[in-house]
Amino acid sequence: MKFDEIYKRLSTYRTSGGEKLLFLLTPTTMRGIYDCVLHSNAQECIELGTGYGATTCIIAAALQERGGGCVTTIDIMVHDPIGIHVLAAHTGMAPYINAICSTAGYNWYMGDLIAAQTKNGVCEPCLDFCFLDGAHEWGHDALAVYLVGKLLRPGSWLVMDDLDLRPRGGHPAWETVFAHFTEAELDTYHVARIYNLILRQHPDFGEFALGDGGRTGWARKKSAAPSPWYPTTHVLDPLRLGWRQAFAPAELAAQAHRTDGINIRRKGSAIQIDAELTDPFFILPGAVVAQRSIDAITLRVHLVSPPTETLQIFWINATRENFNEEQSMRVKLAAEDGWRDIAIRINGTREKWPVRAIRLDLTDGPSTVLWDDFAIGGWI
Numbered sequence: 001m002k003f004d005e006i007y008k009r010l011s012t013y014r015t016s017g018g019e020k021l022l023f024l025l026t027p028t029t030m031r032g033i034y035d036c037v038l039h040s041n042a043q044e045c046i047e048l049g050t051g052y053g054a055t056t057c058i059i060a061a062a063l064q065e066r067g068g069g070c071v072t073t074i075d076i077m078v079h080d081p082i083g084i085h086v087l088a089a090h091t092g093m094a095p096y097i098n099a100i101c102s103t104a105g106y107n108w109y110m111g112d113l114i115a116a117q118t119k120n121g122v123c124e125p126c127l128d129f130c131f132l133d134g135a136h137e138w139g140h141d142a143l144a145v146y147l148v149g150k151l152l153r154p155g156s157w158l159v160m161d162d163l164d165l166r167p168r169g170g171h172p173a174w175e176t177v178f179a180h181f182t183e184a185e186l187d188t189y190h191v192a193r194i195y196n197l198i199l200r201q202h203p204d205f206g207e208f209a210l211g212d213g214g215r216t217g218w219a220r221k222k223s224a225a226p227s228p229w230y231p232t233t234h235v236l237d238p239l240r241l242g243w244r245q246a247f248a249p250a251e252l253a254a255q256a257h258r259t260d261g262i263n264i265r266r267k268g269s270a271i272q273i274d275a276e277l278t279d280p281f282f283i284l285p286g287a288v289v290a291q292r293s294i295d296a297i298t299l300r301v302h303l304v305s306p307p308t309e310t311l312q313i314f315w316i317n318a319t320r321e322n323f324n325e326e327q328s329m330r331v332k333l334a335a336e337d338g339w340r341d342i343a344i345r346i347n348g349t350r351e352k353w354p355v356r357a358i359r360l361d362l363t364d365g366p367s368t369v370l371w372d373d374f375a376i377g378g379w380i
């Protein structure tokens with residue numbers, strides 16, 4: 001079933017009492033999940049935290065569209081009057097859904113699955129996609145990421161929601177619900193902490209990207225084969241920057257080290273970059289980074305042609321010698337988006353890591369891109 005159709009069926013659903021479904025994700029994220037399952041050809045999917053069941057049905061629709069598969073969705077409770085069984089029946093998606101309700105939760109379920117998949121002491125991966133949107137707590141979800149990391153096949157995508165959520169103020173009854181938390185736990189963005197400290201440093205994951213204004217974190221289990229699909233990201237960090245310094249792209253480009261195949265022309269306040277080859281790059285002048293601890297980069301770009309291109313931004317800090325995939329972010333550009341303001345969180349943690357170099361690649365090429373503002377910034 002096409003995305004627009006499943007979304008319409010879900011959003012127009014009403015119970016006999018007139019209640020409607022509460023969507024817990026933005027349409028952008030639901031569309032991203034749908035496209036990911038469809039285009040990465042995921043067959044066995046898992047959702048950790050079913051909620052009312054909207055995203056389960058979205059994943060199921062993508063499975064039907066690709067020709068089959070199953071989404072296993074796990075929760076500690078069934079929501080009423082609108083829950084997964086009601087929505088699965090209403091949308092016709094039940095054949096693609098395996099809904100599990102157990103107070104033991106998803107970590108117990110994944111423990112059982114790892115046991116079943118273990119032969120001669122090695123767990124054979126059996127999943128192609130995971131959406132983690134459950135407890136939103138450090139202990140539970142750090143373990144969930146570790147467990148699902150064993151179960152995902154190489155090349156599979158993992159998405160985590162709510163990087164911008166913290167317990168204090170993040171729940172109407174937070175003072176009661178999180179009464180047992182320390183001040184530090186209350187003020188921590190738990191999912192962001194897991195994304196940055198567990199997933200981004202996990203040796204089996206790469207291709208990190210933030211979506212939906214920094215709310216969702218994406219990562220791909222490493223594979224020799226490139227992904228047939230990448231998330232379209234509006235990569236904004238959930239945390240505020242304490243300082244920011246802007247530079248004119250024309251000056252940066254004039255001083256940058258660049259490979260062959262990049263031609264630059266001024267276009268008003270912007271510059272036009274014509275990349276004639278695949279994967280040409282700029283390394284920005286050393287004076288920009290100046291060994292400062294940089295936590296974010298912001299830039300304004302407009303893809304003129306072709307319809308899509310991937311901008312990849314690399315950085316080197318004290319932890320690595322060379323540019324590498326793990327210290328990079330990919331942003332999928334679409335010509336139809338026009339000007340895009342992109343903010344990318346680099347370095348990944350609140351620790352101070354002096355940055356030694358920043359590189360910008362137009363990876364797919366050939367392409368024409370307009371580039372306007374550029375700034376670096378950091379936490380205080």
Ligand SMILES: C[S@@+](CC[C@H](N)C(=O)[O-])C[C@H]1O[C@@H](n2cnc3c(N)ncnc32)[C@H](O)[C@@H]1O
Pocket residue numbers: 023024025047048049050051052053054055056074075076077104105106107133134135136140
């Ligand atoms: C934000 S909702 C999920 C929303 C859903 N993924 C969607 O996109 O519509 C979070 C759900 O996770 C469930 N949950 C929390 N901790 C869990 C655990 N340890 N195991 C299973 N489910 C859990 C909650 O009961 C709640 O229904």
